Amino acid sequence: MNPAALPTNPPVATPFFFYLLAAVMIIGGILVITRKNAVHSAMALITTLLAQAALYLMLYAPFVAGVQIILYAGGIMVLFLFVIMLISIERTEKERQFNKQWLVGIAAAAALGGLFIAVYTTTTSGRTLFPEGKLTFAEGDNTQRIAGLLFDRATGTYMFAFEIASLLLLVAIIGAVVMAKKRI
Amino acid sequence: MHGVVQYIQSYLESNQTPGAAGNFFWATVYILLVFVGLSVAVIAMNWLERKILAHMQVRLGPMRVGPHGLLQPIADALKLLLKEDIIPAEADKIVFWVAPFIVVLAAFTVFVVVPFGPTHAITDMNIGILFMLGVSSLSVLGIVTAGWASNSHYPLIGALRSSAQMVSYEVAMGLAVVSVILMTSLNEASTGTLSMIGIVQAQQAQQQWFVFKFFPLGLIGFFIFAVAMVAETNRAPFDLPEAESELTAGFHTEYSGFRWSLFFLAEYSAMIAVSSIAVTLWLGGWLRPFPNALQGSTWELVFSLIPGLAFLFLAAMTFYSTVRMPKHPLFRVQTIGLAGFGALLGLIGLILFIPGVRMRVQDIFWFSAKVAGFMYLYIWYRGTFPRYRFDQLMKVGWKVLLPTGLALLILTAVVAMRSELLADVRGVWHP
Numbered sequence: 191m192n193p194a195a196l197p198t199n200p201p202v203a204t205p206f207f208f209y210l211l212a213a214v215m216i217i218g219g220i221l222v223i224t225r226k227n228a229v230h231s232a233m234a235l236i237t238t239l240l241a242q243a244a245l246y247l248m249l250y251a252p253f254v255a256g257v258q259i260i261l262y263a264g265g266i267m268v269l270f271l272f273v274i275m276l277i278s279i280e281r282t283e284k285e286r287q288f289n290k291q292w293l294v295g296i297a298a299a300a301a302l303g304g305l306f307i308a309v310y311t312t313t314t315s316g317r318t319l320f321p322e323g324k325l326t327f328a329e330g331d332n333t334q335r336i337a338g339l340l341f342d343r344a345t346g347t348y349m350f351a352f353e354i355a356s357l358l359l360l361v362a363i364i365g366a367v368v369m370a371k372k373r374i
Numbered sequence: 375m376h377g378v379v380q381y382i383q384s385y386l387e388s389n390q391t392p393g394a395a396g397n398f399f400w401a402t403v404y405i406l407l408v409f410v411g412l413s414v415a416v417i418a419m420n421w422l423e424r425k426i427l428a429h430m431q432v433r434l435g436p437m438r439v440g441p442h443g444l445l446q447p448i449a450d451a452l453k454l455l456l457k458e459d460i461i462p463a464e465a466d467k468i469v470f471w472v473a474p475f476i477v478v479l480a481a482f483t484v485f486v487v488v489p490f491g492p493t494h495a496i497t498d499m500n501i502g503i504l505f506m507l508g509v510s511s512l513s514v515l516g517i518v519t520a521g522w523a524s525n526s527h528y529p530l531i532g533a534l535r536s537s538a539q540m541v542s543y544e545v546a547m548g549l550a551v552v553s554v555i556l557m558t559s560l561n562e563a564s565t566g567t568l569s570m571i572g573i574v575q576a577q578q579a580q581q582q583w584f585v586f587k588f589f590p591l592g593l594i595g596f597f598i599f600a601v602a603m604v605a606e607t608n609r610a611p612f613d614l615p616e617a618e619s620e621l622t623a624g625f626h627t628e629y630s631g632f633r634w635s636l637f638f639l640a641e642y643s644a645m646i647a648v649s650s651i652a653v654t655l656w657l658g659g660w661l662r663p664f665p666n667a668l669q670g671s672t673w674e675l676v677f678s679l680i681p682g683l684a685f686l687f688l689a690a691m692t693f694y695s696t697v698r699m700p701k702h703p704l705f706r707v708q709t710i711g712l713a714g715f716g717a718l719l720g721l722i723g724l725i726l727f728i729p730g731v732r733m734r735v736q737d738i739f740w741f742s743a744k745v746a747g748f749m750y751l752y753i754w755y756r757g758t759f760p761r762y763r764f765d766q767l768m769k770v771g772w773k774v775l776l777p778t779g780l781a782l783l784i785l786t787a788v789v790a791m792r793s794e795l796l797a798d799v800r801g802v803w804h805p
Contacts, residue, residue, distance in 0.1 A: 229469065229522060236515060253568075256504035264511030268518065268537055275522045275530070332500050333568055 207248060214241040226287060228274045232267060239263050253333045391571070393486075393497020404496045408485050416642040420447040423753050430757040441712035442695065457631035462524060465628065469523035474629070474636035476516030481640040483509050484647045489571045491660045491737030502570035503551060506651055507544075510606075513644060514540045517615070517625050520637075524628035532624030535764060536615035539605055542771040547602040549779030550595040553786040554655045557587050574659035581666050583658040588789050594782050596656040598775050600751075603648040605771065607641065609752055611759035612767055649748035650741070657744050660737035678732045681739035685723030692716030 218238035225231045239262045246255035338345050340352050385397040392400035421436070421444065428435025436443025461470055487502045489495040499505050514537050521533020558576040559566030567573060577583055585596045605612040608624075616624030626637045653659060662677045693716045699709040725731055726739075762770070788795065 227466075229466070229519070233469065233472075233519065252499060252501045253504070256501040256508050259508035260504065260511060264508055264514065265541070268511075268514050268541060271515070271518050271522070272534070272537060275518070275534075333504075334566075337566075 208245075211241045211244050211248070214238070215245075224287075228277070229271065232270050232274055235270075236263055236267050239267065251332055253336050389493060391493055391495045391498050393495075393499075401496060404494075408488075408496060409482065412482070412485065412643050412646065413639075415646060416639055417447045417451070419642050419645075419749060420450070420638075422749075423756075426750070426753045427757050430754075441699065441708040441715070444712075444715065451635065454631055454635040459631040459633060460628075462526065462628050464525045466523040466525065469519050470628075473516045473520035473523055474633045474640070476519065477513045477640040478516075478636050478643075480509055480513035480516065481643040481647065485643075485650075487570050488647070488650045489574060489654060489659055490741050492571065492575075494660075494738055495571060498569055498571045501568050503555070503568050503573065503651070503655070506570070506647070507548065507551065510644065510647060511540070511544060513640065516640075520629070521625035524625075526628055528621045528623075528627045529625050532615045532621045532627070535621075536608055536625055539608070539612065539614065539767060539771070542768060543602040543605040543775070546598055546771060546775035546779045547606060549776070549783050550598040550602065551651075551655065553591070553595045553779075553783050554584050556783075556786050556790050557584050557592070559790065570654050570659075574654055574661065577658050578661060578665070583656060583661075585656045588786060591782060591786050591789065592656065594778065595786075596652070598779050598782070599652055599656070601770070602775060603652060604752070604755060605767070607645045607648055609641075609645065610756035611761050613761060614764055614767060645749065645752055646745060649745045649752075652748060653741060653744040660741045662736070662740050678736050679727065681736055682723045682726035682732070684739075684743075685719050685726060689716045689720035689723055692719060 215238050218234045218241065221234035222231045222238065225234060239258065243255040243258040243263070246252075246258060340346055340348050381397070382399050385392060385395050385400045388395045388397075392404050424446070425435045425443070436446040439445045439449045461467060484506045486496045487499050487505055489498070517540075518533045518537045521529040521531075521536070524530070554573065555566055555568060557580075558573055567576065580587070583592075585592045604610075608615050614624075615621070616626070621627070626634055629637060664673075668677075692712060696709055696713045696716060699705055699712065726735060
């Protein structure tokens with residue numbers, strides 16, 4: 191059977207799913223900063239991170255989605271909750287929630303908004319900030335392609351950056367141990 | 375109408391998982407089948423655990439509800455559903471309400487990628503094993519929030535213990551899993567895979583279960599996983615989060631009725647899920663025993679008859695028990711019920727002899743049989759091992775399993791790449 195005759199699956203990356211997930215993420219993000227109870231904030235953050243993992247799936251990057259779930263939703267957020275649960279909720283409820291840094295906040299929001307606008311505007315000469323992306327459907331071997339980009343002798347261009355990043359994490363771990371324990 | 379029938383039939387010829395074929399009808403059917411099968415397995419496991427534990431301790435176990443207590447789990451389920459559902463006054467209502475659902479969702483979602491056979495999985499993902507580990511690690515969130523939301527001391531301590539334990543054993547578990555993924559990269563295509571179906575197919579292509587690969591490296595990895603998975607599911611001897619003598623019931627002390635039964639369901643389906651990971655990664659998944667040594671059409675036939683024979687054996691045992699029931703008139707209903715149960719088992723056995731069914735179902739049978747072996751091990755551990763102390767538990771996790779896992783990973787990589795490494799060394803020394 192030639193590939194053209196095969197029935198094509200309906201694509202997952204429909205606008206409906208994008209807007210749904212984006213809405214979940216934005217609502218989750220707003221809840222993170224508006225809840226007074228830190229545990230509620232953390233749970234809203236987990237929802238946001240899971241929706242983000244689903245967005246990666248929509249971009250045909252299952253490996254990134256899986257790592258997002260394991261690292262952020264499963265690992266980091268558990269440690270967050272672990273720490274938050276040990277602080278007294280009664281005290282945090284009384285504290286000020288926002289530190290009223292209006293000027294800096296507005297500047298940061300304006301910068302981010304400007305960036306968004308810059309991404310979507312095309313100059314009269316037809317140039318955009320980002321080149322037109324070409325979509326390749328590599329869902330089936332996404333993991334292998336990422337491995338190739340990182341480690342392959344011919345195509346691996348990110349090996350050095352990857353190793354440097356992991357070295358940075360190692361430094362952070364050693365720093366934490368040294369700070370926590372004076373005598374080892 | 376004709377189009378719908380054709381849509382349903384088209385999958386049967388496609389020889390793919392419903393997810394890969396993109397067939398919504400069959401995907402739904404598979405999801406329902408897996409859900410129902412899991413629920414039945416949890417009910418059966420509930421009865422078996424009490425019976426086997428009782429027999430290990432020279433007791434009879436449940437005997438009152440139904441013949442040999444067979445209807446006990448159903449009676450329990452009814453009791454739990456009718457019980458009053460209490461939410462503590464000072465509890466955080468929303469979080470208390472959400473927590474059991476997080477745990478259940480995480481426990482059931484992992485079965486999306488579990489391969490019961492080459493085509494008998496809901497779907498096959500490129501990141502299969504990563505997905506299973508990731509989603510099952512989400513159940514920690516449910517346990518932590520359940521313990522915190524109860525606003526009570528025992529649940530909080532139980533939740534802290536549980537999360538500490540699960541986070542630490544996940545590390546050793548991950549290292550053991552990575553060593554298997556390295557082994558898959560030695561198949562014909564010579565690229566590794568994370569897909570659950572791909573891992574079993576790699577074992578088929580290499581004609582070896584990964585327990586026996588690079589002996590004893592595969593065996594050590596399997597052992598690390600087998601210890602870590604008991605800790606990961608909070609079962610004896612690592613059931614500190616719900617140590618009755620210290621913490622009443624741990625993180626679910628304040629839960630009652632339906633919500634408690636959700637935790638119960640999640641615990642048992644998580645046990646089945648990690649057992650299926652172990653079976654898929656090390657014990658050849660759906661492959662039958664000795665596919666190379668005992669080849670040929672005769673052996674194929676013999677092995678395909680085993681599922682039916684197993685059910686007939688169970689039926690025969692049930693009929694033997696029926697004969698041995700007391701001959702008192704009060705026991706008449708129970709005797710008839712037990713005979714009916716035996717007849718049902720026998721009927722299933724006979725259906726499994728039909729050639730069309732036999733060929734389609736035997737991989738599911740082998741997979742389930744291997745998983746059932748692990749479930750028996752769980753009960754056996756609970757009946758024999760004393761509970762660990764928390765510092766001992768952490769010591770085993772961080773000081774024994776983690777270094778062993780790291781050494782195993784490096785050794786597996788070296789052994790797997792030995793020819794390339796030797797070639798590199800030769801290239802350096804004899805240019």
